[in-house]
Amino acid sequence: MATGRTHRPATRSRGIPEATVARLPLYLRALTALSERSVPTVSSEELAAAAGVNSAKLRKDFSYLGSYGTRGVGYDVEYLVYQISRELGLTQDWPVVIVGIGNLGAALAGYGGFASRGFRVAALIDADPAMTGKPVAGIPVQHSDDLEKIISEDGVSIGVIATPAGVAQQVCDRLVAAGVTSILNFAPTVLSVPDGVDVRKVDLSIELQILAFHEQRKAGEEAGAESGPEAGTETGAPTAPPAARTGGSSRKGPDGDVPAVMPA
Amino acid sequence: MATGRTHRPATRSRGIPEATVARLPLYLRALTALSERSVPTVSSEELAAAAGVNSAKLRKDFSYLGSYGTRGVGYDVEYLVYQISRELGLTQDWPVVIVGIGNLGAALAGYGGFASRGFRVAALIDADPAMTGKPVAGIPVQHSDDLEKIISEDGVSIGVIATPAGVAQQVCDRLVAAGVTSILNFAPTVLSVPDGVDVRKVDLSIELQILAFHEQRKAGEEAGAESGPEAGTETGAPTAPPAARTGGSSRKGPDGDVPAVMPA
DNA sequence: CCATCTTTGTGCACGCGTTCACAAAGACAT
DNA sequence: ATGTCTTTGTGAACGCGTGCACAAAGATGG
Ligand SMILES: NC(=O)c1ccc[n+]([C@@H]2O[C@H](COP(=O)([O-])OP(=O)(O)OC[C@H]3O[C@@H](n4cnc5c(N)ncnc54)[C@H](O)[C@@H]3O)[C@@H](O)[C@H]2O)c1
Ligand SMILES: NC(=O)c1ccc[n+]([C@@H]2O[C@H](COP(=O)([O-])OP(=O)(O)OC[C@H]3O[C@@H](n4cnc5c(N)ncnc54)[C@H](O)[C@@H]3O)[C@@H](O)[C@H]2O)c1
Numbered sequence: 001m002a003t004g005r006t007h008r009p010a011t012r013s014r015g016i017p018e019a020t021v022a023r024l025p026l027y028l029r030a031l032t033a034l035s036e037r038s039v040p041t042v043s044s045e046e047l048a049a050a051a052g053v054n055s056a057k058l059r060k061d062f063s064y065l066g067s068y069g070t071r072g073v074g075y076d077v078e079y080l081v082y083q084i085s086r087e088l089g090l091t092q093d094w095p096v097v098i099v100g101i102g103n104l105g106a107a108l109a110g111y112g113g114f115a116s117r118g119f120r121v122a123a124l125i126d127a128d129p130a131m132t133g134k135p136v137a138g139i140p141v142q143h144s145d146d147l148e149k150i151i152s153e154d155g156v157s158i159g160v161i162a163t164p165a166g167v168a169q170q171v172c173d174r175l176v177a178a179g180v181t182s183i184l185n186f187a188p189t190v191l192s193v194p195d196g197v198d199v200r201k202v203d204l205s206i207e208l209q210i211l212a213f214h215e216q217r218k219a220g221e222e223a224g225a226e227s228g229p230e231a232g233t234e235t236g237a238p239t240a241p242p243a244a245r246t247g248g249s250s251r252k253g254p255d256g257d258v259p260a261v262m263p264a
Numbered sequence: 265m266a267t268g269r270t271h272r273p274a275t276r277s278r279g280i281p282e283a284t285v286a287r288l289p290l291y292l293r294a295l296t297a298l299s300e301r302s303v304p305t306v307s308s309e310e311l312a313a314a315a316g317v318n319s320a321k322l323r324k325d326f327s328y329l330g331s332y333g334t335r336g337v338g339y340d341v342e343y344l345v346y347q348i349s350r351e352l353g354l355t356q357d358w359p360v361v362i363v364g365i366g367n368l369g370a371a372l373a374g375y376g377g378f379a380s381r382g383f384r385v386a387a388l389i390d391a392d393p394a395m396t397g398k399p400v401a402g403i404p405v406q407h408s409d410d411l412e413k414i415i416s417e418d419g420v421s422i423g424v425i426a427t428p429a430g431v432a433q434q435v436c437d438r439l440v441a442a443g444v445t446s447i448l449n450f451a452p453t454v455l456s457v458p459d460g461v462d463v464r465k466v467d468l469s470i471e472l473q474i475l476a477f478h479e480q481r482k483a484g485e486e487a488g489a490e491s492g493p494e495a496g497t498e499t500g501a502p503t504a505p506p507a508a509r510t511g512g513s514s515r516k517g518p519d520g521d522v523p524a525v526m527p528a
Numbered sequence: 529c530c531a532t533c534t535t536t537g538t539g540c541a542c543g544c545g546t547t548c549a550c551a552a553a554g555a556c557a558t
Numbered sequence: 559a560t561g562t563c564t565t566t567g568t569g570a571a572c573g574c575g576t577g578c579a580c581a582a583a584g585a586t587g588g
Contacts, residue, residue: 025473052454071553071566089480107367113469182475190316198478200471205377207464209289211446214462216353335536335583
C-alpha cells in the first residue's frame with residue numbers, strides 16, 4: 001500500500017473502521033459503473049467481485065453505514081451510490097490546491113478523475129517565477145508567495161504536494177499554517193504535521209520496491225526449493241559488519257537464511 | 265494507503281510479514297540519507313523518528329531480517345543499507361516497462377526516483393502511432409504491437425500501467441501473457457490476474473476521497489457535538505430507497521446517524 | 529575486572545480486520 | 559396464506575499487527 005495515515009493512528013472515526021473507509025471509494029466506483037449501465041440492484045456477491053473484495057467483508061462494511069439492502073434481492077444501486085457519497089463527504093465540493101507544477105503536478109492538474117468526484121482544482125501553485133501565469137491544463141499557475149491568500153480566500157482544506165522532496169516539509173508547514181488540514185504527499189519524505197492534520201502519501205518508489213521483493217522471492221523459490229544460503233550472484237558487499245560476530249550465536253535469519261558473516 | 269495486494273492475500277513471504285516489507289523501503293530511504301551524511305551508526309529511536317514509525321516496531325521489523333544491531337550502540341548504517349537492499353532485491357537490476365505514455369506515463373518516465381534504486385526504464389510503450397519513435401525523457405516510445413517482443417527480449421518482469429482505465433485489463437492480460445509477474449497499476453480499475461502475479465495499485469482519487477471523509481468528520485464534530493441527524497445542506501437526493509422501510513426497524517447508522525428514510 | 533549505562537531483541541497482551549457460517553428477513557411463486 | 563428460495567446482516571473465531579515493558583547484551587569508564 002502506498003499510503004497510511006501519519007499521525008492519529010487508531011482513530012475509529014465515527015464508528016466506521018479505517019479499513020472500511022478505504023474501501024468505500026472502491027465500492028463507489030463499481031456502483032457508479034453499474035449505475036451508468038442502468039443496473040437497478042446488485043447483490044453483495046456481484047458487487048464484491050466487481051470491487052475485488054470478499055463478499056462478507058463488503059456486507060460488513062455496508063453494515064457500518066446502516067441497513068440498506070434487501071434480503072433476497074440485494075442493494076439498490078442508486079441509493080447506495082448516494083449513501084456512500086454522502087458518507088465520504090462527496091456531496092459537497094472540495095477545493096484542492098496543487099503545489100509544485102512540474103512533471104507530476106502538471107499531470108495531476110490535467111487529471112479528469114479529480115473533477116468527477118466532487119474535487120475541484122482551485123489553484124496551481126509553483127515557486128518558479130517563470131511558471132507564474134502560464135496556464136497548465138487550462139488553469140493559470142500562481143506564485144507560491146500568494147499561497148496563504150489563495151488558501152484562505154478559497155477556503156481550501158485539501159492540499160496536494162508535488163514539489164521536490166527537499167522542500168516538501170516547508171511547503172507542508174506553510175499549507176498547514178494557512179489552514180489546510182488534509183495533505184496528499186507525492187514527495188518521498190516523511191511529513192510531520194500537528195494533530196488534527198491528516199497526511200496520506202503516494203510513493204511510486206516504495207511500491208516498486210515492494211514488488212521487487214516479491215519478484216525476487218518468486219524467482220528464488222522457483223530456482224530449487226532449498227539450495228542453501230544465497231545460492232549465487234552476490235552483488236558486491238559494502239563495508240564490514242559493525243562488530244562482526246565476535247563469539248555468540250544469537251540467531252540468524254528467520255529460517256536458515258544467509259549467515260551473518262559478510263561476504264568478502 | 266493507496267495500494268494493497270490483489271490476489272494471494274495472507275502470504276507471509278519467507279517469514280517476513282507483509283507490513284514489515286512495506287516499511288523496509290521507508291527505512292532504506294532514511295538510512296540512505298544518513299549514509300550520505302556519513303553517519304556511521306544510528307539507534308532504533310533515531311531511525312524510527314526519521315522514518316515516522318514507532319521504535320519498537322522498527323526493532324521488531326529488523327529482527328525478522330536477523331540480528332544486526334549492537335546493544336548499547338545501535339545499527340551500522342552502511343551494513344543495514346546493504347541488508348535491506350538485498351532483502352528487497354535491489355542489489356540486482358529490474359527492467360521496467362511503462363505502458364501508456366500520456367500525461368502520467370510521461371511524468372513517470374522522467375522520474376528520477378526510478379533509476380536511483382535499481383529500477384531501469386527498459387521501454388516506454390504506447391498504442392498511439394503518432395507517439396511511436398518520439399523520445400520521452402530521452403527514451404523513444406515504442407508501439408504496443410511490439411509489447412511481447414520487448415518484454416521477452418529484455419526479460420522484463422515488472423510492468424507499469426498508465427493507460428486509460430478502459431483498456432487497462434487488456435493491457436494487463438497482454439503483459440501477463442508476455443511474462444510480466446508484477447504490475448503497478450495507475451488506472452482506476454480492479455485488475456484480475458492469475459495466481460503468482462502481484463498487482464499493486466496507486467489511485468489518486470481514492471486517496472482524496474479518504475481525505476475528504478476525515479475532512480468532513482473534522483468539520484462535523486467541530487460544529488457542535490450532536491446536533492441530531494444531518495444538520496444542514498442536503499445536496500439533493502437521487503431516487504427513492506429500494507423497498508423503503510416497510511415496517512421493521514432493524515437498525516440505523518451505527519450511532520444515531522441519519523435515519524434510513526430518504527429526504528424527499 | 530567490575531560497575532554502570534545505553535540500547536537491542538522479544539515475550540506478551542490487546543485490538544483491529546478478516547472470514548466463515550448461519551439464522552432471519554423478505555421476495556416470489558403457488 | 560403458505561412454502562420455498564435467495565440474500566442479507568452479524569456472531570464468533572482466528573490471525574495479524576502494534577506497542578509496552580523488560581531482561582539480556584554489550585559498550586564504556588574506572
Ligand atoms: N514524476 C513522477 O512520476 C513522480 C513519481 C513519484 C513521486 N514523484 C515526486 O513528486 C515530486 C515532483 O516530481 P516532478 O517529477 O514533478 O518534479 P519536477 O522537478 O518536475 O517538479 C517540481 C516542481 O516543484 C516546483 N517547486 C520547487 N520548490 C517549490 C516550492 N518551494 N514551492 C512550490 N513549488 C516548488 C518546481 O518549480 C517544479 O516546477 C518529487 O518529489 C518527486 O520525487 C514524482
Ligand atoms: N494524470 C494523472 O494525474 C492521473 C492520476 C491518477 C490516475 N491516473 C490514471 O492514469 C491513467 C493515465 O492517465 P493520463 O492522464 O496519463 O491519461 P492520458 O490520456 O494522457 O494517457 C493515456 C495514454 O495511454 C495510451 N493508450 C491508450 N490505449 C492504450 C493501449 N491499449 N496500449 C498502450 N497505450 C495506450 C494513449 O495513447 C495515451 O498516450 C488513466 O487511467 C488515469 O485515470 C492519472
